Amino acid sequence: METNTETVVKNPTAIGFDKEVFKKNVLDNLKSLFRKTMETASQQEIFQAVAFEVKDLIIDRWLATQKAYKEQDAKYVYYLSMEFLMGRALGNNLINLCCYDEVAEVLEELGLDINVIEDQEPDAALGNGGLGRLAACFIESLSTLNYPVYGCGIRYKYGMFKQEIHDGYQVEVPDNWLENGNPFEIKRPEYTQTVKFGGYVRIEWDAERQRNRFIHDGYQAVNAVPYDIPVVGYGNNVVNVLRIWDAQPIQEFNLASFDKGDYLQAVEQENLAKNIVDVLYPNDNHYSGKELRLKQQYFFVSASVQQAIRKYKETHSDLHKLPEKVCFQLNDTHPTVTVPELMRILLDEEGMEWDEAWDITTKCCAYTNHTIMAEALEKWPVDLFMRLLPRIYQIVQEINRRFLIEVEERYPNQYNKIRSMAILYEGQVRMANMAIVAGFSVNGVARLHTEILEKRELRDFYEMMPEKFNNKTNGITQRRFLLHGNPLLASWVTEKIGTDKWITDLPLIKGLEAYADDTKAQQEFMDIKYKNKLRLAKYIKEHNHIDVDPNSIYDVQVKRLHEYKRQLLNILHVMYLYNQMKANPQMDFYPTTFIFGAKAAAGYKRAKETIKLINSVADVVNNDPDIRGRIKVVFIENYRVSNAEIIFAASDVSEQISTASKEASGTGNMKFMLNGAVTLGTMDGANVEIVEEVGAENAFIFGMSSEEVMAYEANGGYHPEEIYRNDPDIHRILDQLVDGTFSHGDREMFREIYNSFLAPSYGRADQYFILKDFRSYAEARERVNKAYQDKARWAKMAMLNTANSGKFTSDRTIEEYVRDIWHLKKVQVTL
Numbered sequence: 001m002e003t004n005t006e007t008v009v010k011n012p013t014a015i016g017f018d019k020e021v022f023k024k025n026v027l028d029n030l031k032s033l034f035r036k037t038m039e040t041a042s043q044q045e046i047f048q049a050v051a052f053e054v055k056d057l058i059i060d061r062w063l064a065t066q067k068a069y070k071e072q073d074a075k076y077v078y079y080l081s082m083e084f085l086m087g088r089a090l091g092n093n094l095i096n097l098c099c100y101d102e103v104a105e106v107l108e109e110l111g112l113d114i115n116v117i118e119d120q121e122p123d124a125a126l127g128n129g130g131l132g133r134l135a136a137c138f139i140e141s142l143s144t145l146n147y148p149v150y151g152c153g154i155r156y157k158y159g160m161f162k163q164e165i166h167d168g169y170q171v172e173v174p175d176n177w178l179e180n181g182n183p184f185e186i187k188r189p190e191y192t193q194t195v196k197f198g199g200y201v202r203i204e205w206d207a208e209r210q211r212n213r214f215i216h217d218g219y220q221a222v223n224a225v226p227y228d229i230p231v232v233g234y235g236n237n238v239v240n241v242l243r244i245w246d247a248q249p250i251q252e253f254n255l256a257s258f259d260k261g262d263y264l265q266a267v268e269q270e271n272l273a274k275n276i277v278d279v280l281y282p283n284d285n286h287y288s289g290k291e292l293r294l295k296q297q298y299f300f301v302s303a304s305v306q307q308a309i310r311k312y313k314e315t316h317s318d319l320h321k322l323p324e325k326v327c328f329q330l331n332d333t334h335p336t337v338t339v340p341e342l343m344r345i346l347l348d349e350e351g352m353e354w355d356e357a358w359d360i361t362t363k364c365c366a367y368t369n370h371t372i373m374a375e376a377l378e379k380w381p382v383d384l385f386m387r388l389l390p391r392i393y394q395i396v397q398e399i400n401r402r403f404l405i406e407v408e409e410r411y412p413n414q415y416n417k418i419r420s421m422a423i424l425y426e427g428q429v430r431m432a433n434m435a436i437v438a439g440f441s442v443n444g445v446a447r448l449h450t451e452i453l454e455k456r457e458l459r460d461f462y463e464m465m466p467e468k469f470n471n472k473t474n475g476i477t478q479r480r481f482l483l484h485g486n487p488l489l490a491s492w493v494t495e496k497i498g499t500d501k502w503i504t505d506l507p508l509i510k511g512l513e514a515y516a517d518d519t520k521a522q523q524e525f526m527d528i529k530y531k532n533k534l535r536l537a538k539y540i541k542e543h544n545h546i547d548v549d550p551n552s553i554y555d556v557q558v559k560r561l562h563e564y565k566r567q568l569l570n571i572l573h574v575m576y577l578y579n580q581m582k583a584n585p586q587m588d589f590y591p592t593t594f595i596f597g598a599k600a601a602a603g604y605k606r607a608k609e610t611i612k613l614i615n616s617v618a619d620v621v622n623n624d625p626d627i628r629g630r631i632k633v634v635f636i637e638n639y640r641v642s643n644a645e646i647i648f649a650a651s652d653v654s655e656q657i658s659t660a661s662k663e664a665s666g667t668g669n670m671k672f673m674l675n676g677a678v679t680l681g682t683m684d685g686a687n688v689e690i691v692e693e694v695g696a697e698n699a700f701i702f703g704m705s706s707e708e709v710m711a712y713e714a715n716g717g718y719h720p721e722e723i724y725r726n727d728p729d730i731h732r733i734l735d736q737l738v739d740g741t742f743s744h745g746d747r748e749m750f751r752e753i754y755n756s757f758l759a760p761s762y763g764r765a766d767q768y769f770i771l772k773d774f775r776s777y778a779e780a781r782e783r784v785n786k787a788y789q790d791k792a793r794w795a796k797m798a799m800l801n802t803a804n805s806g807k808f809t810s811d812r813t814i815e816e817y818v819r820d821i822w823h824l825k826k827v828q829v830t831l
């Protein structure tokens with residue numbers, strides 16, 4: 001088939017973009033910011049000068065957007081999230097302003113490479129992984145789709161730690177991302193809010209209104225100062241706001257204070273403000289009940305809710321109509337104190353009755369569940385909660401009391417219902433239960449995940465209030481993960497399907513299907529993949545000093561390190577392959593590079609041991625002359641959004657091998673698919689829907705189903721030692737964990753991993769069914785290796801993955817949230 005060149009639409013050029021003006025202004029910025037010229041400035045300084053100029057392009061659109069919202073009295077969604085994993089801003093802002101190529105040309109004329117300038121920007125890593133990156137994709141899609149949103153979060157001083165690998169071990173290095181300032185942010189001290197902690201509640205009789213008044217006294221207060229970061233929509237002049245809060249002491253420490261009480265109070269308030277926003281908790285899918293974490297939660301929630309109410313009241317007098325203009329979307333349970341905080345404002349500050357306040361609150365709050373991992377469930381000890389938030393705790397008690405009356409009415413004498421659904425239970429505040437009781441919507445993040453919530457995890461809630469439950473399968477933004485991350489493929493897609501409209505309408509990418517059997521197109525597609533593999537090889541050479549063969553299969557597992565994600569299954573299989581190849585040097589095997597990237601939570605021992613194991617296996621395999629480079633293992637240090645873009649573009653095989661039922665959705669799986677990698681995975685999370693879209697013949701599926709896993713779990717697990725006894729290959733690799741093969745003779749280094757399969761010191765043996773799924777995984781990997789050797793078949797499969805990724809745009813996800821939950825209206829912005 002021939003390319004339809006006439007109808008190729010070039011990217012709309014940014015209105016008013018003038019290359020010469022831009023160039024002059026960048027040079028002026030260098031002078032005014034740093035007193036430098038192009039000859040004397042560092043690359044970092046040039047980045048700053050360029051970024052400030054880009055901010056200038058954004059500002060008019062930003063003003064125009066907020067003006068349009070105001071004129072139309074728009075409804076906003078407040079996306080409340082402890083995490084926004086934004087990555088770098090410069091490249092994506094240029095893309096969405098539709099002047100990336102123009103700016104690249106300007107820089108080239110100045111003798112600069114835009115990639116090098118982009119590399120100067122630190123990632124904004126205010127998140128752990130999937131949950132935080134989803135929030136970032138969502139606010140970008142909201143902007144692109146002309147919907148009003150405030151992303152509300154925390155301006156952590158230190159984001160996700162930087163990972164270094166020393167002698168195969170992970171070392172965490174603080175991420176001082178604000179070191180050189182953030183050229184895109186704007187401080188908004190005029191919107192400062194006060195947040196109160198601790199103290200006690202006094203009750204006063206209000207004779208006039210014939211009711212009690214609750215007065216919070218003896219507290220410590222801290223100022224929340226917002227910084228706004230622009231979120232630019234694609235080619236539509238929309239600029240929404242990510243508002244992240246910094247903590248400042250209320251009054252500067254006052255040395256002149258003589259009064260001892262004041263003095264101590266001033267010191268304490270200063271200390272409180274000092275550490276609240278210091279650091280992001282680096283836990284993914286894990287709850288650690290630290291007081292500081294609860295402080296962070298209430299801090300940003302209280303500031304955000306107060307601000308939302310204040311803004312509403314600027315133009316409206318009737319708070320009963322708040323739900324017409326405001327929706328608070330809770331990104332997991334972390335911001336659930338939104339519920340009692342909104343109640344507090346309506347009751348104590350606005351003087352409403354309980355029923356009125358509850359009616360409003362329950363129409364404003366909606367909750368997204370992201371995980372069923374038991375260790376991620378937030379359950380705050382009551383004593384801690386009530387000490388830190390005494391008034392909020394009273395309100396939680398009342399919400400719980402009234403809810404339990406309802407439960408009792410609906411299910412008389414069924415104590416099991418109270419046990420599963422109570423908000424306050426056994427000395428704990430159960431945040432998920434509060435979010436479900438108070439929210440008008442509860443959603444899971446992939447079809448299977450939502451089904452598991454309804455049928456199992458939240459069964460009692462689903463039975464009592466089925467109308468609240470709904471599914472919103474996750475998505476990703478193609479602007480970052482194709483247009484920016486893989487420019488070669490992006491241009492090729494545009495050329496092939498004859499339009500660049502896929503940039504805002506991803507299902508159009510289905511047009512590629514017409515080329516699936518076209519030999520020339522297959523060749524072009526694989527040529528682009530090859531170039532991207534070269535780019536990644538160069539990155540790996542520069543960062544890891546390892547040579548990888550761009551002709552080998554790139555088999556990639558990049559994601560947070562967690563036992564349920566089973567990086568261990570992957571590396572055990574590499575050990576198995578290594579043994580096979582040693583025993584049979586002539587075996588039929590297409591050279592493969594096994595690429596890993598993963599951060600382990602700082603306190604997660606097993607995860608850190610797994611990183612060490614991967615690096616130890618890499619050391620042995622990569623340096624064994626018998627292997628002749630046919631198996632390579634690479635651990636990419638400091639996996640993060642910016643290098644992820646390079647990795648996805650270069651991947652052939654996408655490892656999505658979680659124990660079925662454990663991965664709520666996954667979003668990396670979608671980024672690989674979009675970039676033409678083929679999924680090797682279990683029927684878990686959104687993999688199920690990926691296979692449905694692309695067809696089972698274009699993916700490699702293995703392992704137990706979620707039903708099987710859950711059935712075993714209900715019976716207390718299975719017996720891995722039987723497999724160990726009966727399968728000599730598995731026996732061998734487990735023994736190699738403790739015979740020194742991969743540890744320079746050290747028999748203790750991987751003992752705990754070994755024990756986890758056969759003799760765990762606590763918990764079930766092989767909790768995540770690694771041995772149970774091993775044979776099926778090995779067989780699937782063999783099918784992958786064979787399939788790759790048929791170049792035409794592989795090219796077709798890969799292309800069909802890209803072609804069928806349309807469903808997984810976050811634009812689709814957002815339209816579903818808008819339709820079913822938020823009910824926002826599109827706002828047009830003209831300059």
Ligand code: KOT
Pocket residue numbers: 128130131134283284285286287332370371376445474663664665666667685
């Ligand atoms: C839970 C507690 C703390 C920090 C993060 C989490 C968390 C992360 N819970 N779920 N996630 C992931 O969320 C993604 C976005 O929905 C999912 O794709 C992924 O499967 C979850 O593991």
